[in-house]
Amino acid sequence: MIMKNSFKLAALLLVICIAAGAFGACKKADDGKADPEPAVTEEPVPEVDPSFEDMVVRGKTVELSTREELFAFAEHMNNLDPKYNFSGYTIKIMNDIDLDPALEGGRNWTPIFVDRYLYGAVFDGQGHTINGVTITPDDLEAEGYGEVVYGTGFFGLVGVSFTVKNVRFTNAKMESCTKHCGGVIGSIEMGADNVELDHVTVSGLVLSGGTGSENNLDGISIRAGGLVGADIQGSLVNIHDCTVEDSSVTGxxxxxxxxxxxxxxxxxxxxxxxxxxxxxYSASYAENANYKNPEYSRYFSDPFYCVNSYWGEYHTDYDLENGNTYAELDSYDIRNDIHYSGEEGKDKDCTPNSEGMFPAVGGSVIRPRSERGY
Known part of the structure; x- marks a missing residue:
């Protein structure tokens, strides 16, 4: 009996101790002192890969901080050097970069060839500005192409999935006699499953694509845009939250x-x-009689994009419903000397008068060719 009572007493004491411990723990938690923060383990920053001598590569990221590094990157891509296979990488612009060739040590730009070594890559400007891209016809042949570049832009040809985002291009000057010209991308080719431009701004662009002359189309650019020259190979393109401002595009x-x-x-x-x-635009310089007709040729320009299958028929209402906006837009039919203010003039009568002159439409004013500079 005494043993049984002793056992019960021991069990009771054990329960009391456990309860006291729990009470003490609660009291400690309620004494106004914060519990210690859990340890946070930061992701280690990859070391710089020493095998790349003229640019900084960390893990799957290429960091371009200077004009020289950006030029080096472009040259390696154009030369298709397998050592510089950046498929799936993020190429980051770390600072504002000025490519103005008038600066000491400056030179003209050769468009970057976006091919298999940039498949699925992201060009991220991180909000920085690339200024003064300058391209002339002499700059449109690069090692790795083997022929004159088909597209003119900061990126010339894009033949694979690729993203450009968070970057501003200012004061670019592009002279070209190639097929397709754009402030950012010249031509999107077959095989580019998805090309995206996200929060890209082009400001102060002067793109002189060449217009030819009466029945002489030498030195012209067919298809030119503030962002992209052309995407007519069936590849998907997604352009959103981008801006083109204070610019001139001729083709x-x-x-x-x-x-x-x-x-x-x-x-x-x-x-x-x-x-x-x-x-x-100068479509009416062509030998095709339809092109000469201003009723037809006026559809060869658009605030946002022309659709290939409709030869430039515009879809402004659809575009506005998708949140696109335009203001202070002018378009000129160079041969016919017709200046359209905005898009409203394109629905107006363009029949020449008895003197063979075409009317000013949409509140526009026709300026003499000598005053226009083209």
């Missing part, structure tokens, strides 16, 4: 604020802004 036909020309059904274009942009 033969399919001259637009965002994309010169794109295949129907191959695009998503939303929430973009085109402001104070001048579009100059």
């Amino acid at each position: 033969f036909h399919n001259v637009s604020g965002l994309i010169g020309c794109v295949n129907d059904g191959c695009y998503t274009i939303a929430n973009n802004t085109v402001k104070n942009v001048h579009l100059n």
